[in-house]
Amino acid sequence: MTSEQQNSKALIRERSKKRRSLYKSVDKAMQFVFRFCGLLAALMIILIVFFVTVRGIQVFLPSYDDPVSLREFLTGMRWRTDQGIYGVFFIVINTLVTAFFAGLIAFPLSTLSALMIVKIAPKRLSNILTTVVELLAAIPSVVYGVFASGVITAIVKRIANLFNYTTFGGNSMLAAILLLAIMIYPTITSMAVVAIRAVPESHELGSLALGASRTQTNFKVVLSSAKSGIFAGLILGLGRAFGEATAVSMVAGNAFTGPTLNPFNLVRTLTTTMLQGLHETVGTDYDIRFSVGIVLMLVILFNNLAINALRRKIESGD
Amino acid sequence: MRQQTDVKLDNAFVVNDLDLYYGDFQALKNINIKIPLNKVTAFIGPSGCGKSTLLRCFNRMNDLIESARIEGEIYHHDTEIHGKEVDVVQLRTVVGMVFQQPNPFPMSVYDNVAYGLRCQGVKDRRILDEVVETSLKQAALWDEVKDHLNRNATKLSGGQQQRLCIARAISLTPEVILMDEPTSALDPIATSKIEDLIIELKKSYTIIIVTHSMSQAARISDMTAFFLLGEMIEYDDTDIIFHNPADQRTEDYISGKFG
Ligand SMILES: Nc1ncnc2c1ncn2[C@@H]1O[C@H](COP(=O)(O)OP(=O)(O)OP(=O)(O)O)[C@@H](O)[C@H]1O
Numbered sequence: 001m002t003s004e005q006q007n008s009k010a011l012i013r014e015r016s017k018k019r020r021s022l023y024k025s026v027d028k029a030m031q032f033v034f035r036f037c038g039l040l041a042a043l044m045i046i047l048i049v050f051f052v053t054v055r056g057i058q059v060f061l062p063s064y065d066d067p068v069s070l071r072e073f074l075t076g077m078r079w080r081t082d083q084g085i086y087g088v089f090f091i092v093i094n095t096l097v098t099a100f101f102a103g104l105i106a107f108p109l110s111t112l113s114a115l116m117i118v119k120i121a122p123k124r125l126s127n128i129l130t131t132v133v134e135l136l137a138a139i140p141s142v143v144y145g146v147f148a149s150g151v152i153t154a155i156v157k158r159i160a161n162l163f164n165y166t167t168f169g170g171n172s173m174l175a176a177i178l179l180l181a182i183m184i185y186p187t188i189t190s191m192a193v194v195a196i197r198a199v200p201e202s203h204e205l206g207s208l209a210l211g212a213s214r215t216q217t218n219f220k221v222v223l224s225s226a227k228s229g230i231f232a233g234l235i236l237g238l239g240r241a242f243g244e245a246t247a248v249s250m251v252a253g254n255a256f257t258g259p260t261l262n263p264f265n266l267v268r269t270l271t272t273t274m275l276q277g278l279h280e281t282v283g284t285d286y287d288i289r290f291s292v293g294i295v296l297m298l299v300i301l302f303n304n305l306a307i308n309a310l311r312r313k314i315e316s317g318d
Numbered sequence: 319m320r321q322q323t324d325v326k327l328d329n330a331f332v333v334n335d336l337d338l339y340y341g342d343f344q345a346l347k348n349i350n351i352k353i354p355l356n357k358v359t360a361f362i363g364p365s366g367c368g369k370s371t372l373l374r375c376f377n378r379m380n381d382l383i384e385s386a387r388i389e390g391e392i393y394h395h396d397t398e399i400h401g402k403e404v405d406v407v408q409l410r411t412v413v414g415m416v417f418q419q420p421n422p423f424p425m426s427v428y429d430n431v432a433y434g435l436r437c438q439g440v441k442d443r444r445i446l447d448e449v450v451e452t453s454l455k456q457a458a459l460w461d462e463v464k465d466h467l468n469r470n471a472t473k474l475s476g477g478q479q480q481r482l483c484i485a486r487a488i489s490l491t492p493e494v495i496l497m498d499e500p501t502s503a504l505d506p507i508a509t510s511k512i513e514d515l516i517i518e519l520k521k522s523y524t525i526i527i528v529t530h531s532m533s534q535a536a537r538i539s540d541m542t543a544f545f546l547l548g549e550m551i552e553y554d555d556t557d558i559i560f561h562n563p564a565d566q567r568t569e570d571y572i573s574g575k576f577g
């Protein structure tokens with residue numbers, strides 16, 4: 001090796017050493033930024049949960065002005081703010097039933113729509129459907145609420161008349177269910193579309209090469225490969241159903257007692273309870289909304305755990 | 319009409335004057351080949367010469383490629399497989415396929431092997447159990463999976479997955495199994511297992527295999543066809559192709575002068 005070559009080599013080594021130390025410090029800085037972002041997100045969750053929990057628990061403590069019995073709160077079947085009766089149990093049931101049926105309606109429709117969009121519809125139709133779903137997802141809750149209280153309630157009224165039931169102007173559990181089904185449909189659909197798009201083509205080819213028809217391939221292989229993502233969509237959708245307050249409060253009617261299984265009866269959900277008259281009230285009636293918030297968070301948590309368990313069960317075998 | 323002598327009983331396929339186009343591009347040029355029954359036929363040739371394309375003709379997987387257009391005839395026994403009366407689904411149960419990348423479905427080992435039969439409407443658990451067992455045994459996988467048939471197939475090793483895919487193809491008792499570079503994603507041990515398996519399988523099945531490995535073609539095939547730029551240059555007994563080829567280009571390819 002000539003001395004020139006040696007020199008240039010040394011030079012390169014020197015330079016790359018410098019550059020490496022530069023990269024290292026950039027790496028470190030970026031790592032710090034990422035950590036910070038992660039920490040911020042975690043902090044927000046902790047703060048919200050902490051704040052709601054502290055405010056929500058205080059009404060049950062003896063130190064509170066006019067303490068509410070925790071047992072009566074958790075098992076109560078009546079919610080009479082005017083009489084100081086706060087029983088959340090029937091509200092939980094109403095919430096679960098409403099969200100469950102909304103999911104029951106929306107889930108299959110969403111799954112089939114997603115399959116249609118990705119696998120069956122010709123390109124143009126598929127693009128149109130995608131746009132429709134995106135638009136549906138972008139409509140604000142309050143618009144859904146106005147629509148529901150004007151249109152859905154009228155339809156429900158007709159249906160009720162058909163069965164010789166009376167409703168309170170169509171405000172009812174059925175109206176809330178239909179409204180929520182429409183609202184969560186785009187959420188679940190768009191998640192399912194992503195999941196179905198991600199199914200590797202090799203699975204489909206494998207199925208077709210085994211003499212499966214298109215339909216068999218779509219249902220047995222494509223949907224089952226996309227299961228995880230579709231269930232994630234269901235979790236998100238039900239989360240929206242549990243958490244939707246504005247629109248639901250426009251058709252639920254805020255029943256005083258319950259639970260009800262009659263679809264034409266008024267209902268009260270956790271969110272509507274928290275929202276209704278929030279700004280016109282003080283004292284126990286105000287503070288107890290935080291307690292309802294804790295219950296709502298717990299309901300959502302258990303719901304997610306349950307769906308995950310269900311998914312695991314479906315995934316592990318037939 | 320072609321004379322009936324072309325459609326001899328000892329052939330699984332007879333291909334006459336086959337041209338295949340992807341849009342304007344001609345990928346196969348005037349292919350004439352007879353695939354003998356219960357033999358292993360190997361397709362060799364440099365990348366892009368049309369081996370996979372020809373292989374996909376036999377179970378009409380090219381139907382799925384929008385731009386693909388076929389001229390010419392492919393006889394399976396005495397039926398032309400593009401004929402109106404031919405049901406593609408039916409054809410694919412008779413002509414199975416194993417892909418380059420193992421592609422087990424994300425479900426249990428059992429369900430993978432039972433899939434084809436279930437699609438044909440078989441529900442009887444006893445029949446399914448039996449077919450799953452015999453297929454896995456034929457694919458030399460039974461001993462390794464018999465204790466966890468309910469495990470997800472994607473958890474198997476690559477070589478096991480490929481044997482599972484072979485079992486899946488066998489489950490429909492096809493006449494022909496098409497294999498497109500079935501060992502190219504596998505390590506040498508898994509490869510030799512599959513090669514042994516192919517030699518075993520040719521007792522019951524006609525096998526057409528695409529391979530880039532000269533030694534593999536020489537080891538396991540009875541007949542070898544050499545392709546170049548969409549043309550079939552030479553087709554003969556494997557021994558002749560490898561030791562005494564008629565065409566200079568075949569010799570060059572086999573001796574590794576290009577590829
Ligand atoms: N779906 C397709 N659309 C358009 N052209 C294609 C398509 N599939 C293959 N081709 C073209 O047809 C020719 C033959 O391809 P083919 O996959 O049959 O080659 P091959 O011999 O299997 O190659 P390899 O050894 O790399 O797998 C290539 O030029 C390829 O680019």
Ligand SMILES: [Mg+2]
Nearest residue numbers: 369370371498
């Ligand atoms: Mg190929």
